[in-house]
Amino acid sequence: MSTPPSADVSPYVKDTRFFGHPRGLATLFFTEMWERFSYYGLRPLLVLFMAAALADGGFGFERSQASAIVGIYGALVYVASLPGGWVADRLLGLRRAIFIGAVLITAGHLSIGLSGFAGAAAGKIFFFLGLLLIVLGTGLLKPNISAIVGDLYPEGGARRDAGFSIFYMGINVGAFAGQLITGILGEAVGWHWGFGAAGVGMALGLLVYWLTSHRTLGPIGVAPTRQSDPTAQAAQERSVKFVVGAGLGIIATVFVLAATGLITIDAQVIGRYMTFVLVGLALGFFGYVFAVGGLTGDEKKRIGVIVVLFIFAAIFWSAFEQAPTSLNLFARDFTDRQLGGFTIPATWFQSVNSAFIILCAPLFAALWTGFALGLLLAGLGFFLMIFAAKRVVASGGTLLVSPWWLVASYFFQTLGELCLSPVGLSSMTKLSPRKYVGQMMGIWFLASAVGNLIGGLVGGHVDPEKLDQMPQLFTVTTMSLFVATAVLGVLIVPIRRMMAGVK
Numbered sequence: 001m002s003t004p005p006s007a008d009v010s011p012y013v014k015d016t017r018f019f020g021h022p023r024g025l026a027t028l029f030f031t032e033m034w035e036r037f038s039y040y041g042l043r044p045l046l047v048l049f050m051a052a053a054l055a056d057g058g059f060g061f062e063r064s065q066a067s068a069i070v071g072i073y074g075a076l077v078y079v080a081s082l083p084g085g086w087v088a089d090r091l092l093g094l095r096r097a098i099f100i101g102a103v104l105i106t107a108g109h110l111s112i113g114l115s116g117f118a119g120a121a122a123g124k125i126f127f128f129l130g131l132l133l134i135v136l137g138t139g140l141l142k143p144n145i146s147a148i149v150g151d152l153y154p155e156g157g158a159r160r161d162a163g164f165s166i167f168y169m170g171i172n173v174g175a176f177a178g179q180l181i182t183g184i185l186g187e188a189v190g191w192h193w194g195f196g197a198a199g200v201g202m203a204l205g206l207l208v209y210w211l212t213s214h215r216t217l218g219p220i221g222v223a224p225t226r227q228s229d230p231t232a233q234a235a236q237e238r239s240v241k242f243v244v245g246a247g248l249g250i251i252a253t254v255f256v257l258a259a260t261g262l263i264t265i266d267a268q269v270i271g272r273y274m275t276f277v278l279v280g281l282a283l284g285f286f287g288y289v290f291a292v293g294g295l296t297g298d299e300k301k302r303i304g305v306i307v308v309l310f311i312f313a314a315i316f317w318s319a320f321e322q323a324p325t326s327l328n329l330f331a332r333d334f335t336d337r338q339l340g341g342f343t344i345p346a347t348w349f350q351s352v353n354s355a356f357i358i359l360c361a362p363l364f365a366a367l368w369t370g371f372a373l374g375l376l377l378a379g380l381g382f383f384l385m386i387f388a389a390k391r392v393v394a395s396g397g398t399l400l401v402s403p404w405w406l407v408a409s410y411f412f413q414t415l416g417e418l419c420l421s422p423v424g425l426s427s428m429t430k431l432s433p434r435k436y437v438g439q440m441m442g443i444w445f446l447a448s449a450v451g452n453l454i455g456g457l458v459g460g461h462v463d464p465e466k467l468d469q470m471p472q473l474f475t476v477t478t479m480s481l482f483v484a485t486a487v488l489g490v491l492i493v494p495i496r497r498m499m500a501g502v503k
Contacts, residue, residue, distance in 0.1 A: 012218040013152055021163050022152045023216040027209065028145055029167055033174035034205025035102070035141060038109055039077070039134070040354075041178030041198035044324045044347040045186045046070045047459065048332065057116075057191050059124065064460030067325040068267035071456010072274065073131050074321060078449035079278060080139025082285070082442035083247070085147070087140070089439060091240040094144040094151075094221035095213060101144075102206040104137030109199030116192035125259045132255060143441035148221045150429030150437065164426040169361055174201070176354035183347030225435055271457045278450050282310060282443065295433060302431040305495055306440060308488075309424060310447045312371050315484045316420055317451020319378050319477045320413055323350055325459020326473060327406065330385075333464055334392045336400040349406050356414035372488040374420030379481030381412030382474050389470035397467050 015022040018029075050066035052058025061069070088097035112130030115123040149167050153160035178201060186194020227233040257263045286307055290300060331337070332346035388405035424444065432440035458477075461469040 009151075009154075009218060009220055012216070012220055013154055019166070021159075021166065024152050024213075024218075024220065025149065025163055025166060027212045027216045028149055028152075029170035031098070031102070031205045031209040031213075032145055032167065033170040034201045034208065035105065035138075036171045036174035037178035037201035038105065038198040038205070039138070039178075040175035040350070041182035041201060042109070042112070042134075042195060043070070043074070044179060044328050044350045045182060045191065045194050046073065047325055047328060048187070048346065049191045052191075054120075062460075063329070063463050065267050067329075067459035068271045068456050070325055071321075071453045071459065072267060072271050073135065074324070074452030074456060075271075075274060075278065075449040076135045077138045078142075078445040078447075078452060079281070080135050081143040081445035081449075082139075082281070082439065083244075084139035084141075085143040085439045085442035087240060087244060088144045088147075089225050089435070089437075090236055091224055091244075092140075093224045094148050095217065096222075097140045097144045098148075098221075099206075099209060099213075101137040101140030101142075102202070102209055104133050105141065106137075106199065106202045106206050108133030108135075108137060109195070109202050113192060113196040113199050116190075116195070128259075129255070132251070143445055144221070147429065147437050147441050148217065150426070151220050156430060160429070161426050165361060168421065169358065172354040172357040172361075176351045176358065179347055179351040179354070183345040183350070187345040187347060268457065271453055274453055275450065275457075278446065278453065282446055282450075285439075285443065289436065293433070293436070299433045303433075306428065306431050306443065308491060308495060309371065309427065310443060312375065312484055312488050313420065313424060313444070313447035314450040315480060316371070316375055316378055316416065317448045318454040319382055319451075319481055320417060321448070321451045321455035322459055322477070323353065323410075323413075323455075325456050326462040327385075327409070329459065329462040330389075330470070331403075331406055333462070334388075334397075334399075334401060335403050335406060337403065344403070349403070349410070352407055352410040353414050353417070356411055357418060360415065361418060370488075370492065371420050371424070372485050372492065374416040374418075375481050375485040375488060377412045377416035377419065379416075379478050379485065381409040381416065382478040382481065384409045384412070385474040386471055386478060389474055393467045393471060397464050 012022055012024055015024070017023050018026040047063075047066050047070045049057075050059045050061045050069060051063050052060070054060045059066075084097065084101070088094050092100065108130040110130070111126050111133060115126035115130065117123075118126050146167075149163060150160065153163055178198065182194040182197045185197050227236055254263075258265050286303065289295065289303060295303065328346060328350065331349040335346075335349075337344040337346065384405060388401050388409075391401055392399055428440050428444045429437060458473055461473045463469065
């Protein structure tokens with residue numbers, strides 16, 4: 001339970017002053033909008049910055065290493081949602097977890113912004129410390145802010161779906177603006193100007209949440225899940241604090257060892273092992289919930305649906321999350337970006353997805369038909385990139401293809417995302433047993449973590465020195481999505497039966 005038992009939440013959930021929705025949704029909308037401004041504003045700059053030569057202000061990393069680091073970072077941002085949801089459910093409460101998360105993310109961006117003034121060696125320490133703080137902060141903020149959106153609609157139904165669609169619009173408004181602003185500053189002015197702009201956005205999100213959450217959300221999300229027995233409650237809090245302390249201690253130790261050069265980290269190797277670890281983590285969690293989670297028969301069926309959604313969402317995000325790596329590098333190296341006398345920043349192509357979502361979301365709120373269509377449409381987007389890549393290869397790498405190849409690819413990927421993501425997010429709150437809602441939101445984002453990781457591992461295959469790898473990458477991605485579409489299509493009927501009674 002995320003609300004004190006004696007608290008009256010009705011004035012907050014029945015409120016209709018935000019376009020027919022509770023005002024609390026406005027608080028969550030703008031907090032998440034600025035957080036996504038910062039996250040998506042920073043992300044596309046990372047691979048370009050780390051792969052840039054030292055003379056150009058970058059780190060001079062090999063492209064495969066830079067791409068893998070971006071993938072690991074994106075994966076950790078989402079995998080942190082699982083412990084973040086657990087800590088909120090058991091110790092902090094959703095609201096306090098969101099606030100602490102926002103503070104950590106803001107501090108992370110500040111550290112990255114300062115890295116440019118610290119010299120080459122120390123600058124890397126500040127840079128990676130900043131990424132680590134953003135990972136920890138997003139783990140606390142991301143699943144729990146989505147869970148509170150669900151708490152605003154205890155009645156469920158179409159109104160909750162509409163609320164999540166509005167919330168999702170906030171995500172994409174922030175992403176669209178963030179990538180335009182940080183992109184032009186980072187590529188045309190200086191990398192750390194872009195990093196700094198992302199940090200300013202997160203600071204605004206923290207300010208919005210701090211000033212408005214108490215007034216618009218009331219008691220919603222204040223209290224964590226509590227045991228009826230005070231002794232059991234005290235034991236629960238001690239165990240959570242011990243696990244959190246031990247985890248942070250391990251993270252700090254590894255960071256210090258890496259920063260001092262006592263251990264060497266190979267991002268490609270770590271990324272490959274992390275793929276197995278993340279999938280194993282998901283399977284272990286589902287197994288634990290099924291075996292000792294105290295679920296009813298209907299709840300187990302609904303958890304079974306979540307398992308299916310997790311698998312196919314991971315496949316989708318493995319393709320979709322190539323945007324900041326392979327497609328970003330394709331935009332920079334193989335796309336004609338001249339518009340009159342202006343060179344379009346490569347990172348601006350990342351905002352095409354958000355722009356299409358803003359334009360098309362109202363239509364798809366009515367036309368949504370499921371995960372299978374989302375996978376199919378994403379597959380069509382990568383199918384187009386096969387032809388663009390082959391034109392580059394045929395020219396020996398000298399041809400810069402039309403930017404419309406990327407725009408069309410992002411269009412189909414966006415349609416796929418609109419079919420899959422908003423209702424998938426809402427489904428987690430519908431299907432999850434109440435005591436596991438924060439953790440199940442973490443599981444949803446764990447699928448994104450797997451996708452980010454794989455997208456980072458393959459992103460380095462877009463390389464002017466290895467042209468033949470590009471068509472192969474886009475072909476494998478396309479076929480994976482088409483096969484997943486067919487398999488999920490076969491499973492639609494049994495999934496609907498398992499979801500009987502869910503509103």
